[in-house]
Amino acid sequence: MFEKHQPTEMYQIVNERGEYNEAALNDLNLNNELLQNMHYWMLKGRIMDQRFLKLHRQGRIGTYGPFSGQEAAQVGSALALSKTDWVVPSYRESLVSMIHGTSLKQFLSYLKGYFGGNRPPEDAKLFPIQVIIAGQVPHAVGCAWASKLKKEDSVTTVYFGDGATSQGDFHEGLNFAAVYNVPIVFFCQNNQWAISTPFEKQTTSETIAQKAIAYGMKGVRVDGNDVLACYQVAKEAIEKARKGEGPTLIEAVTYRRESHTTADDWTKYRSQEDVDAWVKKDPIVRFERFLMNKGLLTTERKEEMVKQFEEEIEKAVKDFEGTPLPPAHETFDYVYEKPHPQLLKQREEFKNRLER
DSSP states (O other): OTOOTTTTBOOOOOOOOOOOOOHHHHHHHHHHHHHHHHHHHHHHHHHHHHHHHHHTTTSSSOOOOOTTTHHHHHHHHHHOOTTTTTEEOBBTTHHHHHHOOHHHHHHHHHHTTGGGOOOOTTTTTTTOOSSOOOOOOHHHHHHHHHHOOOOOTEEEEEEEEEEGSSSHHHHHHHHHHHTOOOOEEEEEEEEEEEEEEEGGGGGGGSSSSGGGGTTTTEEEEEEETTTTHHHHHHEEEEEEEHHTTTEEEEEEEOOOOOOOSOOOOOTTTTTHHHHHHHTTTTHHHHHHHHHHHSSSOOOOHHHHHHHHHHHHHHHHHHHTTOOOOOOGGGGGGSSOSSHHHHHHHHHHHHHHOOOH
C-alpha cells in the first residue's frame, strides 16, 4: 500500500457505514485485542474531552483545546508507535500523550496551570506540550537527528495541525529532515481550520501530503476518521524511518468538531451545516459499526465502558482537586535545569515576600 499510494489520493479501510476493504484488513493482520484497545482509547478520549469542556465552563481548569472528532487519527497513529519511540505533541494531542505515558492526573495538572504539569513522566519518551504553532517541528527533527547520531533504534513522530503548515518552522523542519535523512514521521491532523482560517485559504496545494514532494520525501494522505487506515499508514511510515529509509509526511484528513480552544467561538466563522456534515463521519460511530459487525462489541458493553470511564475520570478530578496547591515560589524551579546563585536569591526574596 505505502509505496503505491499517491499524496493526492486518500487511503481508507473502513468507510462511514462501517464497511471495510477486506484485502487491506487482512494485510494488517490485527488481533482482536488491538482492535478493542483502539475502541477503548477512542471512547475514553471522547468522554474525557467532554468532561474537560465542562470543567472549563465551571472555572475549574484553564484554556483547553478540545479534540472531539480527531480520535481516530490520534489513537491509530499512537498505537502504531513503540514505547522506545519519541512523541512530540502540540496542545491538541491529549490522547496521544496519554497513550504514550502521561497520566490523567498529570494532564489535569497541566490544564490547571501548575508548573510541573507540563513535565513529561520520566519513563516516557515524550516532549512537553507545545502551544506555539509549528514550534515543535524543528525540535522533533533535532530529536530524530540525535537518535540517528547515537545509532538508536527510536523513531520520532511529531504532531501538528493544518495551520502549522503555513509556518516557516514546518518547512525548515521538513527540509532539514530530508537532507539529513533522519528517522521521523510528520503527522499532520488536517482538521480543516486554523482557528478561523479554512484550509482552502491557507494553501493553493490540493493536499498537504503533496508538499512532501518538494522535500524529496514520501507523502501520504489518509482518512483521519478511519482508525485502521491511520494505524496502517503510521505503522509503515515508522518502520520505513526505523530502517533508515527517510522521513514521511502524513496528512490525516479529519475535522475539529468543537472550537479551536475554549477561548474561541466556532459559530462566528463556520456554519452548523458544515459541522453536521462532519458529525455524520464520526470516527467512533464508524468504528463501532465495524466492531459490531465483527462481533467484537455490543451496545451493553459500550454502556458499561461509558459508565466506567465517567467514574474513572470523576475520581481522577476529585483526587486532583483534593491535592494541595504547589507553593508559588516553585516558579523559579522551572527556569533553568540547574539554578544559579542570582536565581536562588530571587526565589528566596519572592518566598519571603509571599510569607509577609
